[in-house]
Amino acid sequence: EAGVAQSPRYKIIEKRQSVAFWCNPISGHATLYWYQQILGQGPKLLIQFQNNGVVDDSQLPKDRFSAERLKGVDSTLKIQPAKLEDSAVYLCASSLGSGVVTYEQYFGPGTRLTVT
Amino acid sequence: AQSVSQHNHHVILSEAASLELGCNYSYGGTVNLFWYVQYPGQHLQLLLKYFSGDPLVKGIKGFEAEFIKSKFSFNLRKPSVQWSDTAEYFCAFNTNAGKSTFGDGTTLTVKP
Numbered sequence: 001e002a003g004v005a006q007s008p009r010y011k012i013i014e015k016r017q018s019v020a021f022w023c024n025p026i027s028g029h030a031t032l033y034w035y036q037q038i039l040g041q042g043p044k045l046l047i048q049f050q051n052n053g054v055v056d057d058s059q060l061p062k063d064r065f066s067a068e069r070l071k072g073v074d075s076t077l078k079i080q081p082a083k084l085e086d087s088a089v090y091l092c093a094s095s096l097g098s099g100v101v102t103y104e105q106y107f108g109p110g111t112r113l114t115v116t
Numbered sequence: 117a118q119s120v121s122q123h124n125h126h127v128i129l130s131e132a133a134s135l136e137l138g139c140n141y142s143y144g145g146t147v148n149l150f151w152y153v154q155y156p157g158q159h160l161q162l163l164l165k166y167f168s169g170d171p172l173v174k175g176i177k178g179f180e181a182e183f184i185k186s187k188f189s190f191n192l193r194k195p196s197v198q199w200s201d202t203a204e205y206f207c208a209f210n211t212n213a214g215k216s217t218f219g220d221g222t223t224l225t226v227k228p
Contacts, residue, residue, distance in 0.1 A: 031214070043218045048215070050214075056214070104165060107152075
């Protein structure tokens with residue numbers, strides 16, 4: 001089966017600019033996750049969707065980050081305006097479901113963002 | 117707050133040595149536990165998982181992990197490592213609400 005697709009793979013922007021990342025999960029996976037992974041740290045969950053509804057966005061900096069999954073399939077994560085501390089790898093993952101019945105997550109290759 | 121602590125940031129071993137990577141989690145309720153691995157240049161992928169039942173779980177490539185509820189631990193073990201095990205290893209857990217928390221990872225370098 002095809003894996004989780006992400007684009008772009010790399011992005012360099014200046015601070016205060018905006019950027020968007022795209023993710024296409026594995027077909028049939030209801031749950032989609034966006035993580036931020038800063039160098040030397042583990043992935044930090046930013047937002048979790050179940051179909052097109054938000055399950056958890058408690059760690060999403062909502063003043064500058066937004067995400068949507070309008071049709072319950074692919075998703076976009078946006079940063080506007082970007083700050084230097086947003087430099088990180090942004091990972092998308094998907095799973096069959098989440099909650100009481102837990103499934104493993106399948107990760108995409110990530111987008112490496114550098115903010116200068 | 118939910119958290120995962122991985123005690124070793126970088127472990128260096130020679131081939132055939134035994135491996136144990138420590139993982140402790142902080143959460144007051146029921147958890148599902150995972151070890152993920154990221155080989156150089158590859159995506160994060162599942163190594164093994166514990167949901168319920170036998171606390172000793174076996175994963176791919178000869179890895180195993182033991183869940184000790186009283187210690188909030190889920191340590192990863194392998195009796196004899198190979199050069200190809202060089203990778204970064206992440207411990208993680210989900211709650212029944214589905215929220216995921218990852219540790220900061222342990223980089224394993226195996227010398228041939």
